[in-house]
Amino acid sequence: MEHHGHTPTTTGLDNRKVAIWAFIGSECMLFASLISTYLIYKGRSVKGPFPHEVCSPPVCDTVMKPILNIPVTSASTFVLLVSSLAMVLALAAVENADQPKHTLGEKILGNSKLWLFMTALLGTTFLGFQAFEFTSFVHEGLTIRTNLFGSSFFTLTGFHGAHVTAGVLWLLTLLAIDIRRGLKPKDALIVDIAALYWHFVDVVWIAIFTLVYLIH
Amino acid sequence: MTHSDTHVSHVDHAALGEVKEHPTWSTYWKVAVILTIITALEVWVYYIPSFVASHLFVPTLLILSALKFAIVVLFYMHLRYDHRLFRALFTGPLIIAMATIVSLLFLFGHLVIHAG
Numbered sequence: 001m002e003h004h005g006h007t008p009t010t011t012g013l014d015n016r017k018v019a020i021w022a023f024i025g026s027e028c029m030l031f032a033s034l035i036s037t038y039l040i041y042k043g044r045s046v047k048g049p050f051p052h053e054v055c056s057p058p059v060c061d062t063v064m065k066p067i068l069n070i071p072v073t074s075a076s077t078f079v080l081l082v083s084s085l086a087m088v089l090a091l092a093a094v095e096n097a098d099q100p101k102h103t104l105g106e107k108i109l110g111n112s113k114l115w116l117f118m119t120a121l122l123g124t125t126f127l128g129f130q131a132f133e134f135t136s137f138v139h140e141g142l143t144i145r146t147n148l149f150g151s152s153f154f155t156l157t158g159f160h161g162a163h164v165t166a167g168v169l170w171l172l173t174l175l176a177i178d179i180r181r182g183l184k185p186k187d188a189l190i191v192d193i194a195a196l197y198w199h200f201v202d203v204v205w206i207a208i209f210t211l212v213y214l215i216h
Numbered sequence: 217m218t219h220s221d222t223h224v225s226h227v228d229h230a231a232l233g234e235v236k237e238h239p240t241w242s243t244y245w246k247v248a249v250i251l252t253i254i255t256a257l258e259v260w261v262y263y264i265p266s267f268v269a270s271h272l273f274v275p276t277l278l279i280l281s282a283l284k285f286a287i288v289v290l291f292y293m294h295l296r297y298d299h300r301l302f303r304a305l306f307t308g309p310l311i312i313a314m315a316t317i318v319s320l321l322f323l324f325g326h327l328v329i330h331a332g
Contacts, residue, residue: 021302025309032313036320074259085248088292109241199293203285210281214262215274
């Protein structure tokens with residue numbers, strides 16, 4: 001098992017990879033609790049603003065339009081999906097780092113630094129969209145203390161944003177290692193583990209986008 | 217055979233024979249296009265008032281979302297190609313998580329079974 005680059009285990013699998021899958025499994029349950037809290041409180045706020053409905057007096061002091069901005073969130077969803085593509089290309093580039101690259105296309109596809117940077121950049125762009133959304137909500141009168149929708153919405157999307165932030169920092173760490181000494185095929189597992197985390201953050205957003213933003 | 221056509225080798229977890237090769241770069245691009253199309257479809261149906269008012273709206277969005285979820289997990293997270301232990305570590309908690317959501321929605325009256 002020595003040629004696989006990890007200490008022998010009874011399963012023959014690297015403990016680090018088993019650990020990240022177990023962690024992702026536990027994260028499924030964390031986000032399930034946050035999503036179910038949001039869904040349970042959905043439609044039970046006694047004062048506005050509301051996610052999909054207009055809030056009129058006397059429930060609200062003034063007429064408030066639905067607060068969710070679907071075009072902006074659709075754009076941020078697209079950005080996160082593209083970041084997942086960049087992440088798999090980064091992993092593939094590291095796995096094939098020792099293969100000769102002749103054409104410009106092969107050089108671009110095989111540039112792990114480029115794809116790690118792109119993934120981190122797209123993740124940061126997603127966070128920028130989220131900061132814009134949160135700021136505009138606060139300006140429109142929705143904070144985490146306003147109503148049940150505000151409490152559950154900011155908690156759910158805030159937790160997701162914190163996970164994206166951790167992912168971006170992780171990616172930047174890998175990029176720094178790649179710049180410093182170059183990531184080789186023997187390092188593919190550490191990139192694979194980061195990629196699994198990043199894709200998980202993406203699939204959680206797929207669920208949030210549908211359940212929170214689109215369904216009403 | 218060009219570089220982009222070569223199969224991307226799997227990482228160092230090929231301990232058992234069940235582990236298959238990871239997808240090619242072209243597969244990754246195709247998956248990205250499919251995910252983009254599904255997302256566009258989701259947003260498009262959101263803006264069709266007659267469809268939003270119909271009973272098909274929520275099931276359609278849930279199916280499209282589940283499809284995207286499965287595609288990312290199977291192809292980008294390589295669960296289709298990896299060891300079955302990883303599949304169990306993910307699908308076990310995922311089933312518990314989904315059962316929790318559905319149970320709580322029933323408990324708090326968001327989902328109702330109509331008898332008879």
